[in-house]
Amino acid sequence: MKKRTAFVIVALAVSCALPLQARVPEKSLMKAYASISPCGAYELDKTISSAQFAGHLTGDEGYTAAARWAAGKFKEWGLKPVDAKQGYLQPFPSPYTIVDEAEMTLILPYKPDSTGAPTQVKLEPAKDFLPTLYTDGGDHTAGLVFAGWGISAPELSYDDYAGLDVSGKYVLCFRGTPDDKNKAFQEFDQHRHRMKTARDKGALGIIYIYPEVNAHPNSDWMEGFTAAMISDKASDTLFAEKGLSSARLRETLSKSKKPDSFPLDSRVHYRVSSRHFPNGVGYNVVGMIPGADPKLRNECILVGGHFDHCGRHMGLLFAGADDNASGSAVVMEIAETAAKLKER
16 A cells, blocks of 8 residues: 655644643744744745656655755754654655656547548547556557446445456446445545456456546556546546436436446547656655653654655646645644744
């Protein structure tokens, strides 16, 4: 399972009972309080999400550069490293993938062109479709099978794949479950679980349907398995052969809580080139502000947020200003402010 990168400040507790105002006179906080600046957090966010850090994808050199920059800020502000030998950076294994280029074309036999051949609709990257950022490379023209939520859970009396042959085809499905209130379905909604199900049933890959395509790195690379996502608008072009739409199918599946799967006559050509780096290394960035109380200084308060985003793919920079440079900037602002407090 991919580890989420933690951006952590460790501040050792002074007391666990009394409110801060009761222990520390307000005037002693004012210097540190005055140092808190929305513009300061904005500038940190701006730096983290700048092109120099290439979308800070964990394992990639852009992330490593960002982690070293953040560690430098911790040192500048007077935070201490938790480990004297490792310093502020804690390494951990983090395989990652870079997508170099991709193209996708829908082949629509229900809509012949002037020569009688199937109409071909080329999708626009980052608008109509996007490779998943953990896909393997490949070049396939194959059939499509709509498999609802892409869940096979006979033990829960639910199977989107019942009666379907997806061998050598692409599975087209939504993200979600037939019953959001049933926690037993949660594990089946994980990307890695859904992808493994499709692969084990012989599919070439999986194509998610989202209202709008969006980047995320939250799954695992699978050798020989190609994955992507398309927008509702693009999928509606496919479902038109059945007189359906994505919105209608979602509504039907959500209300009935029963499978509604079917093969399509339309096909897809999907070509994607990617590079997988199995030996990637990520880093937690950790700084510490020691406490003063002799009894409580070995207890700690953790303040953190994930520091990684999606990286640079297909010539596109996924800068991650709001996911999660903004959260990390706030954590860093807290670190700088806490380091200026005289009272520990």
